[in-house]
Amino acid sequence: MTAGWLVVVWGFVGIIALLALAARYNVWRWPKPLGWPRILMYHRIQPAAANRLRGEGITATTTQFEAHLNWLAAHGARFVTVSELMAAENPAHMVAITFDDGYADNFSHAWPILKKFSAPATIYLAPDMPDIERLSPEMIAEMSAAGIEFGAHTMTHIHLPSNNDTRALAEIQASKAAVESLTGRPCMSFAYPYGKYSDKHVAMVAAAGFSTAVTTKKKILPRRKFDPLCLPRLSMVGQMNGFEFWLTITRGRYRV
Template sequence: MWFFIIGLLLLGGLYLSAHYNWWRPKVSHRYPRILMYHSINREVGPLVPDLVVTPEQFETQLKYLMQRGYRFYTLSELVQSPHEDKAVALTFDDGYRDNFTKMFPLLKQYDAKATIFLSPEFAGMDLLTTDQVKEMHASGRVEFGAHTMSHINVSTAEKTIAEDEIRRSKSYVEQLVGYCQAFAYPFGRYHDDNAAFVKQCGFTSAVTVKKGIEPLNDLFRIKRISILRSTNALQFHIAMTRGRYRV
């Protein structure tokens, strides 16, 4: 019986350690925290459910950041100028319409900033309108970056197609708001030629989906902290202090 109980306790401990990575070393506050979101909504719609964070969760996370003295930056502000300790950049992939209807009001309420990566031809998705993009940009709180036109995997696409998608997505954002400096690799997939072309196009940074907190040494392979619908408050804290909360 005791062996059975001890076995259950060990399994429980392993499960908790895998989903709550308290054992990872804390990362210095000198290194910026770059958070990755997608949709902010109560309804999931056509998306993978975990990519849809509720407005209530997002507000709780904003409160956490404010209460602990984090300072909000757009991604380009973060990489192009010196920043103080406890710097954070909120990034949103794809450009869903709820970024305007649900996320933007909270951004204004908590005096925060964000960077949204647009993929304007992402089929089947409810995306931001051009008027919404312009309004958010005019507020000074939102930077817009590129995410290819149709959300293709640039690492597996033919070279000419991948480069055309990257180049045209930059031009699209520039035509809307005047400039486009940041890029996000769709699905987080890329190879060295993709990263080199992104730099060649005039972008100043590019983000991946690899998890972690690091000094910004490689501006075209920046890691982020993934925030999901299933991320609870303790996991959010662990991610903010250690770069990731689960194995």
């Protein structure tokens, strides 16, 4: 085969490879400036040695979590809570780290890394969520005193659209009261369980007295206007590698 034909063949192979990459990943999306604010969503943080946990989408390893914060800090991130982000006159480069549910490992494994980067976070508690090892009242009190913000996530992590309005509102209101009792501070932020809600649930959250609420919509906050009761977040899952993390931070999600 001549050199000319080799160039053609390898060019064709390269095009196919690029198309395959674009079909799987969001490399073709226009990257958003790093100066735009972002809200990151985590759930569990477990030791890096527990590699089997990488198969669980809601679990990131301590190695991953520290690498994420290190990359963000190196690129000028200003770590804040969700309430601080929403109150800021200039949210440029602000990154709010959030955790859903209130797992005990947020204290044992995530918090030491947060302290290393002087990074606050917002943890959304479902105080009576079954079948998980939850943060204890003592852990919550210690973290709250150190600047961690605690939000509400309903009492039992119910799927709001599947429940009647009376129970949905009761779960929203009760979770706010429970979090305030645990921390001794106002609870101003809410997270919709499973990211599922409708307009009436947004109205319930507002009526309960929350000023912000986060969703599971995978999107970078727009530069100017965003609804404080329907805030998007970037999902940080255990399966992602460094390239996929970079795509998520710059494009909003890594998969097409």
